Every structure is written in C-alpha cells, then in structure tokens.
Amino acid sequence: MTTHLPRDEQDASAIIRDASEKGILLSLSGQSTKADMGRPNQTDASISSGAMTGITLYEPAEMVISARSGTPVSEVIRTLAEKGQELPFEPMDYRPLLGTRAEPTIGAVAAMNISGPRRIMAGAARDSLIGVRFVNGRGEVVKSGGRVMKNVTGLDLVKLMAGSWGTLGFLTEVTFKVLPRQERMATLVLRGLKDAQAVEALSQALGSPFDVTGAAHIPARDRQGASTLIRLEGFSVSVDYRLGELRRLLKRFGGSTDILEGRGAEAVWQSLRDATVLTDGADRAIWRISAPPTKGAEFTKRIAQSLDAQWFYDWGGGLIWVSTPVDDDAGASALRDTTRELGGHATLVRAPAETRSAVDVFEPQNETLMTLTKGIKASFDPAGILNPGRMYAGV
Amino acid sequence: MTIAFPKPDEAVLARRAEIIEGLGRLVAPEALIVSEDERRAFETDGLTAYRQMPLAVVLPSSTEEVSAVLRFCHEHGVKVVPRGAGTSLCGGAIPQPDAIVLGVAKMNRVLDIDFEGRTARVQSGITNLGISQAVAHEGFFYAPDPSSQLACTIAGNIAMNSGGAHCLKYGVTTNNLLGVTMVMLDGTVVEIGGTHLDSPGYDLLGLICGSEGQLGVVTEAVVRILRAAEGARPALFGFESVESAGACVAAIIGAGIIPVALEYMDKPAIQICEAFAHAGYPLDVEAMLIVEVEGSDQEIDDMLRRIVAIAEPFRPKTMKVSQSEAESAAIWKGRKSAFGATGRVADYICMDGTIPTGQLPYVLKRIDEIAKSYGLGVANVFHAGDGNLHPLVMFNTNVPGEMEKAEKAGEDILRLCVEVGGCLTGEHGVGVEKRDLMPCQFTDVDLAQQMRVRGVFDPRWLLNPAKVFPLEGRLAA
Numbered sequence: 001m002t003t004h005l006p007r008d009e010q011d012a013s014a015i016i017r018d019a020s021e022k023g024i025l026l027s028l029s030g031q032s033t034k035a036d037m038g039r040p041n042q043t044d045a046s047i048s049s050g051a052m053t054g055i056t057l058y059e060p061a062e063m064v065i066s067a068r069s070g071t072p073v074s075e076v077i078r079t080l081a082e083k084g085q086e087l088p089f090e091p092m093d094y095r096p097l098l099g100t101r102a103e104p105t106i107g108a109v110a111a112m113n114i115s116g117p118r119r120i121m122a123g124a125a126r127d128s129l130i131g132v133r134f135v136n137g138r139g140e141v142v143k144s145g146g147r148v149m150k151n152v153t154g155l156d157l158v159k160l161m162a163g164s165w166g167t168l169g170f171l172t173e174v175t176f177k178v179l180p181r182q183e184r185m186a187t188l189v190l191r192g193l194k195d196a197q198a199v200e201a202l203s204q205a206l207g208s209p210f211d212v213t214g215a216a217h218i219p220a221r222d223r224q225g226a227s228t229l230i231r232l233e234g235f236s237v238s239v240d241y242r243l244g245e246l247r248r249l250l251k252r253f254g255g256s257t258d259i260l261e262g263r264g265a266e267a268v269w270q271s272l273r274d275a276t277v278l279t280d281g282a283d284r285a286i287w288r289i290s291a292p293p294t295k296g297a298e299f300t301k302r303i304a305q306s307l308d309a310q311w312f313y314d315w316g317g318g319l320i321w322v323s324t325p326v327d328d329d330a331g332a333s334a335l336r337d338t339t340r341e342l343g344g345h346a347t348l349v350r351a352p353a354e355t356r357s358a359v360d361v362f363e364p365q366n367e368t369l370m371t372l373t374k375g376i377k378a379s380f381d382p383a384g385i386l387n388p389g390r391m392y393a394g395v
Numbered sequence: 396m397t398i399a400f401p402k403p404d405e406a407v408l409a410r411r412a413e414i415i416e417g418l419g420r421l422v423a424p425e426a427l428i429v430s431e432d433e434r435r436a437f438e439t440d441g442l443t444a445y446r447q448m449p450l451a452v453v454l455p456s457s458t459e460e461v462s463a464v465l466r467f468c469h470e471h472g473v474k475v476v477p478r479g480a481g482t483s484l485c486g487g488a489i490p491q492p493d494a495i496v497l498g499v500a501k502m503n504r505v506l507d508i509d510f511e512g513r514t515a516r517v518q519s520g521i522t523n524l525g526i527s528q529a530v531a532h533e534g535f536f537y538a539p540d541p542s543s544q545l546a547c548t549i550a551g552n553i554a555m556n557s558g559g560a561h562c563l564k565y566g567v568t569t570n571n572l573l574g575v576t577m578v579m580l581d582g583t584v585v586e587i588g589g590t591h592l593d594s595p596g597y598d599l600l601g602l603i604c605g606s607e608g609q610l611g612v613v614t615e616a617v618v619r620i621l622r623a624a625e626g627a628r629p630a631l632f633g634f635e636s637v638e639s640a641g642a643c644v645a646a647i648i649g650a651g652i653i654p655v656a657l658e659y660m661d662k663p664a665i666q667i668c669e670a671f672a673h674a675g676y677p678l679d680v681e682a683m684l685i686v687e688v689e690g691s692d693q694e695i696d697d698m699l700r701r702i703v704a705i706a707e708p709f710r711p712k713t714m715k716v717s718q719s720e721a722e723s724a725a726i727w728k729g730r731k732s733a734f735g736a737t738g739r740v741a742d743y744i745c746m747d748g749t750i751p752t753g754q755l756p757y758v759l760k761r762i763d764e765i766a767k768s769y770g771l772g773v774a775n776v777f778h779a780g781d782g783n784l785h786p787l788v789m790f791n792t793n794v795p796g797e798m799e800k801a802e803k804a805g806e807d808i809l810r811l812c813v814e815v816g817g818c819l820t821g822e823h824g825v826g827v828e829k830r831d832l833m834p835c836q837f838t839d840v841d842l843a844q845q846m847r848v849r850g851v852f853d854p855r856w857l858l859n860p861a862k863v864f865p866l867e868g869r870l871a872a
Contacts, residue, residue, distance in 0.1 A: 061645035062752050062782070084651055113593065124593055126601060127570045140840045148749040150567065150783040150821035152556045152605045153829075153836055154863065155845040159569070159601025163594070180651035203511045209534070209625050235701075238694045245691075292590040294512040318592055345595035363595035368585050373596050375851035380844070391596065 002045040006052060009133065009141055009172040015047055016170060017139025020383045028166035028387050030070055030105030034094050034112065038165055039361050040353045041389040047170060049107050055079055056173060057147065064147050066131070066175040069107025076106050080178055088179040089125050090116030096276045097286060097350055110174045113163030116273040117214040117231070120206065120315045122179070126162035131175035134161060134168075137381025142169065149177045160376065166387040167395055168380040182233035187214070187260040187268070188246055190228040190253060195219055196297040198228040199317035201253045203294060205230045206316045208249055210242040215316040216272045229260075231269065275321045275349075277312045284310075284323040285330035285351040291344030293318035302338050307331045326351055332359040339363060362391055397802050398486070398827050400447060401861055403493040407450070407473060414473055415451050418495070421463040426501070428452035437478065437496050441543075442486035442828055444744075444798060449476065449490035454498045458576055458584060458614040464497060465612065466582030474857045475580070477608035479520065479551030482543040484745055485826030487555060487607050491861055497612060499550045505529045506615065514573060514590045516617045519550035523557075526618065535620045538565035541822070542731050553613050556605030558822035560730070563780040564655045564689075565621070567822065569604040574617035577603060577610070580853050590617055602848070607824055608859040610852040624689035627655060629726045630699055632706050633680030633713030637661070640682035641755040643709045644779045647686070650705050652698065656687040657780035658730055661759065664737075664774040664787070671736035674729035675722070677713040684779060685730055733776040734787070741772070741789035742798070746805050748812030749821035752782040758815060762786050765807045769800040783821035784812065810835055825863045833865055846870040 004026075006012035019026050027046040029035060049070035057066040060083040067076055073091060080086050091114045093104065108114070110132065115124040122128075131145035144157035161168060190201060198217035205212050214231030218224075230250075232242050247257060260268065271277050278286060291299050296317025303309055303322065309331065311322040324331035335346045345363035348356060365373060370392070377384070377395045389395065407414070415429050428434055429451050438446045450473070455461045468475050474494035481488050490496050502518040503525065509515070510533050517526055523544040526537040540559035541547055547557070553575065558567040565571070574588030588600045603610055634640040644657060660668065660676075660683045669676040676683060688698040699716055706714065717723040729736075737743050750758050759775060766773035766788060777784040786808055790801040809819050809829065813836045819829045833842060846864055850871040 059751065059753060061649055063648060064751075113598070115593075119592065123566060123570050126593075126598060127566065136844060140844070142841055142844045143837075144841065144845075146816070146818055148751060148782055148817045148821070150558055150562070150749045150778070150781045151818040152558075152567075152822055152824055153818045153820050154825065154833065154842070155848055156556070156569070156601055156605050157845065157848065159598040159604075160848070162601070163598050168597075179653065180648070183651065200511075203513075207510060207513055207535075207622050209622050235694075235697060237697045238690060241691055241693055290591045290593050292512055292514075294509070315592065343589045344591040347595065365596055368583055369587070369596065369599070372585070372599065372851060376597055376848060379847035379851055 004045065004047040005050055006047065008052060009135065012047065012135045012170055012172055013139050013141050016135050016137065019045070019385050020137055020139055023383060023385065025385050025388055028170050030108045031102035033100040033102050033104045034098060034108060036098055037094070037349060038356070038390045040357050041387065043388070049105060049171070052172060060085060063178050064130070064149065064175060065178055066147060066173060067106050068173050069105060069171040071106045072103040073106050073109060074103060081181065084181050085178045086181045087128065087176060088118060088122035089128050090118040090273060091125060092116045093274050096274050099282065106174055107171045110162055111164065111166050111171055117216060117269060117314050120215060121211065121213045126159055128176045129158055129162050129174060130177050132158050132161050132171055133173040135170045135172060136168070137383055137386050145175065147175050165390050167377060167391055169386065184236045184239045185231060185233045185261070185265065186239050186243055187265045188230045188232070188243055189258050189260055190250060190255055191257070192225050192255040193217070193228050193253060194226070195300060197253060198226065199294065199297045199313065201228055201250050202230065202316040204249060205246055208246065210246055214269060217313040217317070218277055219312065221310065229268065272314055278310060278321055278323045280310050280323055283326065285326045285355065286349045287322040287324065287331065287335060287346050288349050289320040289322060289335065289339065289344060289346045291318055291320060291339070291342060295342045296320055299338055299342055303331070303334050306334045326355055329359045330355050336363070397799060398445060398831070399866065400491055401866055403491065407493040411450055414471060417467055417471065418451060418453055418464065421467060422453055422455055422460050426454045426456065428454070437481065437490060440481040440486060440488040441484040442489065442826065445486055445489050445827065447490045448492055449494060449496040450492060452496040452498060454501045456501045458578060461497065461578045461612055461614050462582040462584055465578050465580050468495065468857060469581045472855070472857070474860055476859050477554065477612045479548030479554070480522065480546045482547045482551065483555065483826055484747070484823045485820065485828040487824050487826035487862060489827055499612070499614065500548065502614060509590065510535065512590055513620055514617055515620050516615060517549060519553070519613045519616055520548050523547050523549060523552055530620050534623055536623045537618055538571055538621055539568050542734065549616050549618065550613050553604055553616060554606065554608045555824040558783065560656045560658060560778065563657055563778065564653055569601055571619045572600060572604055572616060573619055575600065575603060575613045576615035577613045579611045580858055588617065607826065607863050609849055609863060610858070625691045626695060627687055627689045628695050628699065628717050629685050629687040629723055630702065630716040631676065631713060631726060632684045632686065632711045633677035634682045634709060634711055635680060637682050637759050638756045639709040640684055641752070643684065643706050644752065646705050647702060648780070650701065652701060654686045654780070655689045656685065657778070658685040659683070659775070659777050659779035660730070661775040663772060664733060664776045667736050667740055667774055668729040668733050671739065672725060672729035672732055674725040675715070676729055680712050685726060730776065737774055737787045737789065742792040743787040743789045744801050744805050746784065746786045746788065746808050747820045747823040748809050748817055749781065749783045750812050750815050750817035752779065754815040758784070758811060761811055762808055765804050765811070769804045771801055771804055782817065806832060827862055830863055831865055843870055
C-alpha cells in the first residue's frame with residue numbers, strides 16, 4: 001500500500017485531487033499512534049502529515065499558536081511552556097491505552113477533538129481551535145477561522161473539522177488559542193465516598209464560585225479506597241483561599257480530606273487524563289461515555305447489573321471511562337441502552353478490530369442526523385475517498 | 396445606501412393573499428401580522444439605515460407551529476427571515492419583500508433549570524438577560540453578555556454566536572451552548588446535543604452556532620449556567636499613548652493574568668461616554684483601559700495589586716481602583732453605553748473587526764487616517780484582550796453623502812483588519828452589512844465550501860437568503 005508523505009499543502013492537494021479523480025480511497029494519519037481507534041476501514045493508500053511539521057506562528061502576548069498538522073504535540077507543549085503557557089484543554093495522550101510509541105501530532109488533536117480533565121472548565125479542543133487549513137476531498141485547499149480568537153465571519157467550518165476524524169478533510173495547519181499556565185495547582189482529595197455521594201460532592205464544587213479545573217472520582221477497588229479529586233489552579237494566595245472554602249463547603253460529606261500538590265498530584269491528573277487509572281488488563285475493551293454529570297453514578301449502577309465493568313469518573317461525573325470484557329459486543333448494547341435512557345453517548349475507544357467492525361464505535365445517530373451527516377460528508381468529499389467508514393458506515 | 400438587496404420574486408408577491416391565507420390556517424390570528432402599519436415594526440433591525448417591508452410576519456408559540464410554518468414555506472417556495480428581538484447590528488434580521496419574517500419572541504419561557512448539573516433549557520425567544528435573571532436567585536448566571544443583553548434573544552445569540560465584554564474568561568455563545576432543538580426548512584425537527592458535553596458525530600451544534608439563520612430555526616436551547624464569582628471589581632488606567640496602553644495589555648497577559656474583562660477606549664470615546672455616564676473617566680489621556688478581576692475581596696486585592704505593579708512601568712497618568720459598588724457600576728455604565736452615548740452626539744456606524752492585538756497601535760493610527768480622509772470622526776471602544784475592535788464612525792445623516800462616506804470608511808477599516816491578519820466580524824455577524832466584503836477574507840474555494848455545507852440544510856436558498864454570501868456565484872450543494 002502506498003503511503004504518501006506530502007511536503008506541503010500544495011503537495012497534499014495534488015495527491016488528494018489525483019485520488020479523487022481515480023477513486024483511490026485514502027487513510028489519513030499523522031504518526032498513526034491512534035490507528036487502532038474508530039471503525040476499521042479498507043483503503044487503497046494512505047496520506048500522512050508526518051513530513052509537514054513546524055510551528056508557523058507563536059505570539060505569546062496574543063495567546064495564539066499555529067502549527068503544521070504533523071507537528072508533534074510534545075513540541076507544541078514545550079514551546080508554550082517556555083513562555084509559561086499551555087493548551088487549556090489538556091489533550092489526552094492515548095498511547096498508554098493503545099500501546100503505541102510514536103509522537104502524536106497536533107493535527108490529530110484537532111481532528112479528533114482530544115481534550116482532558118480541564119475540559120470541564122476551559123472547553124474542549126474545539127473551543128480553543130480558532131483556525132484550520134485543510135485539503136477537502138476535491139483536492140481544494142480551504143481555510144476557515146484564522147488567528148484571532150473572536151471571529152464569527154462565515155460558517156464555522158472549524159467546528160466541523162474538529163472531531164471529524166479525517167472524514168471531511170486532510171488538515172494541513174491548525175491554530176489554537178492558549179492560556180497562561182497557572183502559578184500553582186493543588187488538589188483537594190476526599191476519601192471513601194461512594195459514587196453517588198462523590199458525584200454530588202463534585203457537583204457542589206463545580207457549582208461553587210471557586211473555579212474548579214478538575215473534578216474526578218476513582219471508586220474503591222482491591223485494597224485502595226475511593227478518592228474524589230477536586231483541582232484548583234491559580235495564584236498561590238487564591239488557591240489557599242479556595243481550598244479552605246471548598247473544604248468548608250464539602251464538610252458534610254464527612255470522611256478524611258487531604259491536599260495533593262507537586263509531582264504526585266501531576267501524576268494523578270495525568271493518569272486521569274490518559275485513563276490509565278483503568279488498570280485491569282490490556283485485553284479488556286475501553287469505552288468513553290459522555291453523560292449528563294448528575295446521571296454519572298446512576299449510569300454505572302445500571303451497567304454494572306449486566307456487565308463486568310470497571311470505571312472512573314471525570315468532568316464531575318459527566319465523563320465515565322469504563323472497561324469491559326471484549327466478549328460478544330464488549331458491552332455495547334448495555335451501554336447504549338443506558339445512554340438512550342439517561343442521555344449522552346458512548347464511544348468504543350479500545351477493542352480488537354473484529355469488535356470495532358461488529359459494533360458501532362460511535363453512538364448511532366437517528367435518521368435525521370444521519371442524513372445531515374451524510375450530506376455534510378458529501379459536501380466536503382463527494383467521492384467519499386477520505387477515511388471512508390472510519391466514523392460511520394457510508395460516511 | 397450601498398448595499399443591494401435581491402430583486403423580489405414577482406410570482407411570490409402576486410401570491411401574497413394566498414400565502415397569508417395558508418399561514419392563517421397554521422397559527423392563531425394574533426400570531427399573523429399582515430397590515431402595513433404593524434409590519435412596519437419589523438422592517439429593520441439594529442442596522443436602521445436599511446428597511447424592507449416583509450410579506451407578512453408570523454410569531455409562532457411552539458416548535459410545532461414553527462415546523463408547520465416552515466413546511467408550508469418550503470412547499471410554496473416562500474423565503475423566510477428568522478428573527479429574535481431584531482437587535483442585529485449587521486442587518487441579520489432585515490426582511491425582504493418576498494419573504495415572511497418568522498419571529499421567535501413569543502416563545503420566551505424557561506423550560507427547566509438544573510442547578511446541580513449547571514444547565515438551563517429555555518425557549519429560544521427568551522432574552523439573554525432573562526436567562527441570568529431566572530437563575531440569579533441561586534447565584535448563577537449565563538456568561539455571554541452582549542451589550543444588548545436586555546433585549547436580544549438567545550435565538551439571535553445562537554444565530555450570530557454573540558460575544559460580550561466578559562468572553563475573555565467565559566467564552567462566547569458557542570462555548571456555552573450544549574444543545575438545541577432546531578426546525579429545518581422542510582419542517583423536520585432535529586434535536587442536537589443535550590445536557591452532556593461534546594457530540595458523538597460531527598459538531599453540528601458548533602456549525603449551527605453563528606450560521607445566521609441560514610440552516611434552520613432554533614426553537615429551544617440548552618445552555619451552561621455558571622456560578623457567579625463572589626465579587627468583581629474594575630480598575631481604570633489612563634495612558635498618554637496608544638502604544639503604552641497596548642503594551643500594558645500584553646504585559647498583563649504575559650504575567651499569566653486573564654482578567655475577566657479588559658476593555659479599551661480611545662480619547663473620543665472617553666469624552667463621549669464620560670459626558671453621558673459621569674463615570675469619572677480621565678479626560679486628559681489618549682487611551683484608557685478598564686480591567687476587571689473577580690473573586691473574593693482578598694483575591695481581588697491581590698490581583699489588582701499585581702496588575703497595578705505591571706502597569707506602573709508604562710507610566711499611566713491615571714490609576715483608579717473602584718472603591719464601591721456604585722463606582723464599579725458607573726465605570727461599566729460608561730463602557731456599556733458607548734453606542735447609545737455616541738448616538739446622542741452623532742449618527743454612527745459600528746464596525747466589528749478583530750485584529751491580532753500586536754497590530755493595535757498601527758491599526759488605530761490607520762483607522763484615524765481613514766476616517767479623516769473621508770472628513771469623519773471616529774471613536775474606538777473595544778475588547779483589548781481579544782482584539783475585537785468597535786470603531787464608531789460618526790457622521791451626520793442630514794448631510795447628503797455622509798452616510799455613504801461612513802460606509803466607505805467602514806469598509807476600508809474592515810479591509811485593514813483582514814490585511815493585518817484579522818477578520819471582518821468578531822461578534823456581530825456578517826448579515827447584509829459585510830456580505831459583499833466576504834471575498835476579501837475568503838477565497839472562492841473557501842466560500843464555495845461554506846455554501847455547499849449550507850446547501851445540505853437549505854438547497855433552495857429560502858432561509859435568510861440575502862445575507863452572508865455575496866449575491867453572485869451562489870452554490871446549492
């Protein structure tokens with residue numbers, strides 16, 4: 001199978017135009033660290049952003065950074081850190097879950113709308129993504145958005161590209177707004193809460209005026225007790241004040257509390273971000289469920305009735321990471337019955353290819369939404385050559 | 396009067412009686428407005444220089460009625476101009492003679508508030524401030540705060556992806572919207588999103604937000620509500636040069652501080668607003684910043700101390716931290732009434748381009764030169780943290796030709812914004828006002844891709860068709 005490594009946007013445009021004329025189906029990738037996610041699809045060739053690297057604009061005072069899509073995420077993060085800034089949405093690193101090693105690219109962060117714990121406060125990747133350049137399925141170079149953070153000029157195709165998994169276009173350059181990295185991070189930990197209590201405590205914290213930037217709960221298992229984690233960031237004086245206020249606010253939940261800071265705390269949030277909190281074996285399937293936050297505990301209670309599941313919560317209960325056995329449908333029908341009843345959606349993040357072929361990787365959409373989805377796909381990629389079927393059959 | 400409207404479809408005009416009769420079967424009599432006198436209230440919006448009488452006005456009271464009306468229009472080839480409160484500054488809600496206006500203002504109820512889950516479900520005709528008022532008793536608020544928030548509807552905010560003075564910290568509409576119920580032109584009702592975060596497939600919510608009523612009519616919305624900070628306090632800084640004010644903004648952000656608001660006013664704007672609001676603005680400076688921070692008293696004190704220390708090297712002529720609620724209110728009254736206060740001294744058009752903030756001194760100098768070259772004055776108020784400019788180009792409507800000059804000056808300013816790396820509109824929308832300038836920001840290919848997406852929702856161009864895209868070269872799908 002041919003792998004194209006375009007040097008630049010024009011090159012990518014020529015490759016895709018040629019493929020569209022000849023009906024060659026293309027897989028789109030960066031460094032392929034997440035190749036085993038999504039629906040497995042059959043393509044004739046692949047095109048990678050691997051040779052299109054480099055930061056093209058960084059203005060710390062304007063809080064904006066642009067990079068070619070193949071630029072390693074690590075390079076973007078390092079460049080920002082040198083000026084005391086960061087990507088506000090805290091993108092997850094999927095490598096530990098998927099067992100891959102190469103350098104994830106910034107283009108994939110945009111294409112898959114990859115976020116982390118701070119999404120609850122600072123928005124997802126799509127909220128920070130302010131500009132894109134891409135090649136559509138016709139081989140045309142298209143831009144949307146730009147380098148300024150307030151921009152409502154024309155239809156917001158930036159949002160469509162974010163989370164479209166390469167089915168609408170091959171991203172060549174992405175621009176994000178960024179934020180200053182805060183002076184101090186501290187985490188208030190409540191010990192020993194049951195899921196429902198924990199979600200209630202997290203809701204209280206998130207509904208307080210104290211700007212919580214992370215709200216997670218790891219249920220008890222084996223010899224480890226449950227911990228409920230509430231993260232605060234800011235100037236030291238302010239963090240101290242808010243820790244005190246939150247402790248008071250959450251006193252009624254009882255149990256012991258302590259405060260985590262420094263490397264240990266960073267490691268905990270990294271394990272939450274990367275879902276490595278789920279430790280029960282590389283052979284199990286992993287699901288990512290976005291649900292109404294107050295339904296989080298009810299959600300797991302229901303699925304536990306029929307599934308041998310392990311889980312933890314982020315986003316105050318609104319993001320549930322679940323591991324299940326890979327047998328049969330890896331729990332798809334039980335999970336989807338529950339999303340239908342309680343709201344939200346479930347995505348199969350890790351499973352063998354045969355499972356990902358057999359069950360819907362993304363939450364199935366109703367007929368009206370599917371018609372719109374197919375129409376949008378055709379408006380970008382009429383020949384259907386870009387990552388066909390990676391999200392939904394026929395898209 | 397330089398903006399062209401498409402020639403009305405004579406065949407539709409000839410069928411007016413029949414169309415009105417058909418609509419009359421779908422909604423209550425009081426929801427259908429046909430007399431010339433009553434229709435006149437809908438002939439323009441915030442861009443009052445342009446007026447077009449609609450064929451009829453329909454004000455439905457439910458999603459079902461909206462669906463029935465749109466299905467009828469679809470079947471009979473009648474154009475539809477959706478409308479919230481009609482506060483659009485870019486002419487987004489201006490009708491056309493062969494179109495009906497479909498207003499959502501009667502659908503203004505709060506449907507559900509979930510404080511624990513931090514969401515509110517509302518009908519789309521509720522005002523922006525109405526949402527905040529409905530949740531204020533529990534200390535919550537809806538964050539995006541356009542200056543027109545007393546009047547503008549959430550439907551209009553979604554259509555225009557509206558911003559506000561506090562979006563530096565809280566984001567704009569698209570960052571605070573979780574779900575919508577939308578009716579498409581053929582009457583199909585589609586539910587997008589909900590009370591959870593992020594979408595499973597394509598981000599249709601993100602696409603709809605800011606689509607200027609061209610993809611469908613939003614009848615209900617789920618928005619995020621936030622717990623308000625314990626307190627907030629603004630401070631004023633007056634500078635002797637534009638450069639110092641700009642450099643001070645960069646230094647504040649460089650120090651890792653994101654104030655909840657960071658507003659800039661130039662000398663003419665300060666004079667106009669001070670005369671109106673008596674806010675204690677310094678009259679002897681070239682540029683002024685309003686910097687607002689939030690938190691407990693202790694946090695606010697700490698933050699303002701830091702900001703004052705950062706500002707000092709730029710030699711501010713005035714530094715004044717608000718000492719009371721009354722002073723804070725006066726400071727904001729001055730800023731928020733900038734448009735109204737300007738309207739008392741002159742006619743004006745308000746531009747809305749965004750620029751990279753590093754270009755600020757150059758752009759302000761050029762804006763001044765552009766206005767002078769047309770013999771006009773200009774006052775600048777804008778959101779300094781994000782570079783969203785609001786130059787108010789002043790003119791006298793009674794002097795023949797002045798309004799055209801102001802429009803030309805406005806166009807030159809917007810071209811300048813694009814030239815320096817910015818965009819035509821930061822929060823007001825394209826509407827009719829900036830429609831013909833779209834090719835200076837986008838290539839034909841860029842616009843064609845947008846129009847093809849638009850065509851998926853409305854292939855016949857019946858929804859708000861005179862807006863956003865230049866009248867020539869339109870594509871369906």
